[in-house]
Structure formats: C-alpha cells, structure tokens
Amino acid sequence: MTENWWWAFLVIAVAGWLATDIWRWLGVVVGNRLDEDSEGLQWVRAVATALVMAVTAKLVVFPTGTIADAPLWLRAGAVAIGFVAFLIAGQRVIVCVVVALFCLVSGLLIV
C-alpha cells in the first residue's frame, strides 16, 4: 500500500475527504432549496433520522472490537433500560448515559 510517503495521504484525501464532503456539499445545495416549513424538509428530516438511527442501532446489535463478545441481550438490554430511565427522568440525556453504562459494565463484570 505504501510506495511513497504521500500515497496514504492521497488515498485519505480521495477515498475519505472527497468521498464524505461531496455529500455534505450536495446537502448544502439541496438544503438551500428547502423552506423551513415545507413538506420536502419534513421528508428530508425523516430520511436523515432513519439513516442515523439505523447506523446507531447497528453499532449496538453488530459491534466491532472486544464488546462483540458480550451477549446481545446485555448490550441491547443496557441501552433499553437506559432509554426508559431517560424517558422517566424527563428526557435528561445524562440519565440515559449513566444508567445504560452502569447496566453494561455491571453486566460485563458478572457475565
């Protein structure tokens, strides 16, 4: 992979930088044509949220690294308990983070 020292940087610039920023630039172009109260923006919001949450849920169900050895019920259960606690506590983000991590770590210590 490394013929020259700059080769890796070129790969990062093309396959990383350009590959991500073309979508951001297209987003600016599309977003410039949307009105704040338009139906088009409602649809774009729905697509963006579904995409982000699909990526997020996949991180929990199919993780990489050492956490992949932990059982699925522990990972999903910790997130679910944290989320319910977050809803009960009046949607305070820190409650979700603390409760879910507590469940996960104590589960990892026991299992």
Add this chain to the structure above:
Amino acid sequence: MQASPIEYRSNAAWFVTGMRGIFSIPAMILMTSFVGFSAFALESGISRTQAVFMTLSVWALPAKMILIGTMTSGAPVAASFLAVTLSSIRMMPMVASIMPEMRNERSPTWLLLFLSHFVAITSWVFAMQHMQSVPRDRRLSYFGGFAITLTLLNGVIVGVCYGIVAQFPPIVAGALFMLTPIYFFASIWASARHSVVKLAFVVGVIGGPLMAMIEPRFDILYVGIGGGTAAYLIDRYFIRHRRFKSSKADPREELP
C-alpha cells in the same frame, strides 16, 4: 453595565458562545470516542500524522473506521472510495435538514459549503438542539464556533493520545465503544421537535439491524430512504392529519 440583549451581540460573541459548547456532555463523549479512535488507528497500523489528517479531513467517525478498514485490507483506492461514499450518503439529508434553519437570505454559499464540512452526528444534534435559541443572522457564527472548535480539538486529541493508549482493558474498551450509540439514542430523541423525527427514529432503530440481516450491503440505504419515506407518509396522512382535524374541531382555535 447591563448585559447586552441577545440581538445586539456580535458574530464574534456568538462564535465564542458556540465554542463554549465543547464543554457540554455530547462534546465530552465525542472526545472520549476519539481517544478510542487513536488506539484503533495505532492498532491498524495508521501513522500519527495520517490519523490526525484523517480526523481533520474526513471528520465523521464511522466513515473513518470504514476508510481504515478498507485501506489496511489492501483494497484498491476505488474500492475504499466506494465503501466510504456509500456509508456517507446520510451526510446529504443531515446537512440538508439543518440548512433551512441555519442560513439566512444573505448567507454566502461558499460559507455554507465550508461549514458543512464540520457536520457529523454530534454537531448535527447540537445544531438541532440549540439553533432555535440563537438569532437567525447569528446562527452560522454560533454553529461555526462549536463545530470548527470541536473538529480542531479532536485533531489535537488524536495527535496527543496516539501511542499513549495502545490497548484498553476490555471493559473500558467496551464501555467506550457503547458510549457513542447510547448518547445518540438519548440526544436525538430529546432534540426531536417534530413527530416525524420520533417516528423515523423508531423505524431506523428496528429497521437497521433487521435489514442488516436481510440485505447487508445496502441495508442503511433501504432503511433510510424506504423507512424514512414510510415514516414521513404515516406522519403526514395519519398523525398530523388527525391532529389537524382535532385542532380544527377545537372552537378556541377559531378565535382571533
């Protein structure tokens, strides 16, 4: 002297207010994730300079993981490009959904294009949460203050932490990995101001893992475009329709 009313605060003052956002919980969580990333980069044989360059130029964490994955497997540049491009399509609706709230009639397009580089999930959530409380013509300064500072600071974190932590104990590594999705679950739900966002949230959470088992190559795309469209249609024709009818039936709405 009294504190000046928010309308009179300058762009520079709003930029600084945005910068202070890096002391928020979401920014702290992201910085922790980047400590984890520097360990991952080292483990994968990416050099310190490359890891920092990647952080500043690509910025989005999932795209970087995929880029490293394809680079180290020796795949041709075109294959890396394709994998990262496909995984980053979500950037387009993410940027498009915050632009109408962020810009004003006088915002130059080059500035919007420049600022869009700093959009990733954390800054997207930050924009959705706080943009409404900032005067419209100061929103770009506010967002720039937060998002540019966050990117640069994480570049520094990767540069400094690279090599310090080669490997975490399994429990710490696991908790670090899970921190990001846990935070996204709570913050995206909390920042949802429209019923369609909550509906799309549920569709994405269920659809993501489900489609990953059925069609692992284009799962995210199917869930995003198909599931997002379904959520939009249900919201428009059932949820908002019903609310519209019930608010119509409410006689108080008819009063001036």
